[in-house]
Amino acid sequence: MQTTLLLPERPNICIVVEGLDRSGKSTQCQLLVDSLNAQRPESCKLLKFPDRSTTIGKMIHAYLTSEADLDDRAIHLLFSANRWEAESAMRQDIENGITLVLDRYIYSGAAFSIIKGLNPTWCRACDIGLPSPDLVLFLDLSVETAAKRGGFGEERYEKADLQYKVRQAFLEMAKAGGVTWQMFDANTSIDDLASQIESTVKHHCRQVSTNALKSVC
Template sequence: MKSNMARGNLILIEGLDRSGKTTQTTRLVETLQRKGKEVELIKFPDRTTPIGRLINAYLVDKSFQLSDQSAHLLFSANRWELAEQIKQKLENGTNIILDRYVYSGIAYTAAKGLDFQWCKNCDIGLPKPDLIIFLNLINNETRSGFGDERYEIKSFQEKVKTQFELFFNEQNWHTIVVDHQTIEQVEDKVWKLVFPLVDHETTTPIDLFK
């Protein structure tokens, strides 16, 4: 892609389970659409792909046994399935909103005790977001409504949060504390971070994880 061509922005919303990611990504897409922006929402894992269907079986069926290494590689492979599609859409001017991505993959596996750097290595070369927003729920006791999937356990979510905190100084990373905030208040904070990015043409090449 030529550096003087405008492209779409890659915007990621991360967070623990029940922190409001799906609500905020959906609302952000709707806002961008109302403002006439080309936009697409991608959720990871994408359970519609061949690898995604295998991941879905692993998440919902706790009798489905995989080594932690195998599971991590599957989640990474799911992201790689869509890597070229993401690049092409960005180059064609579409803004892409991600609900979970590389950071979730690393945090969830490292929370099981696997080497942090090994977890990162699998995603080297994937498109890197222009903006990362982490929805941080500080008081775990206020989080409710967990489902029945493999990782939807409060004690494990605390371990995941500890791994996420290792990213807090990453470039383009912003944390929003969602405790005692309404959906609308969080939405407003998200938009204040997103607006400066989408209000101007992005001409820099797509960054990659290194």
């Protein structure tokens, strides 16, 4: 059973959900958005990155599905550009009191490029100035378990050796500080995980004291 969120009148925060491929991010994002909107209609929006509906997003999709090959730096810049396409709308939504739930964000962009050997500072520089999240929820799942889930291996990065490295890159970013990260065991049931996430979001919303959305720096 999902819990009922008791949010303040102004829960306009930016929440990012990160994790390995097939860790259940999209499912949990949708459950969280549905719960927030059930309590207060049209108070929350879900954004998925990459957004494959844009021109840049279509190029990224072709790369991820191995229909096209691109230089590692070029694809990193495209991922970042895809996020920049949404920048002004994200800020406007936050100013209007909308909570944003992001299915992947700058951390995925950095992690997948860093493990290819790209300079971490360069990887992060592309996203400086983008909206900074208030909270990052990391769904931790063993690579072995992820590999057994349906659809694993359909896209370019869904390879066990890469996922091991990506998980480590995420954990290093979580330790870096600057933004609150909350770790979750994604091996639990969908409903139990959703309840844990909702409890964390409720607690964090109570600590929100300003409408201002910080920028990545």
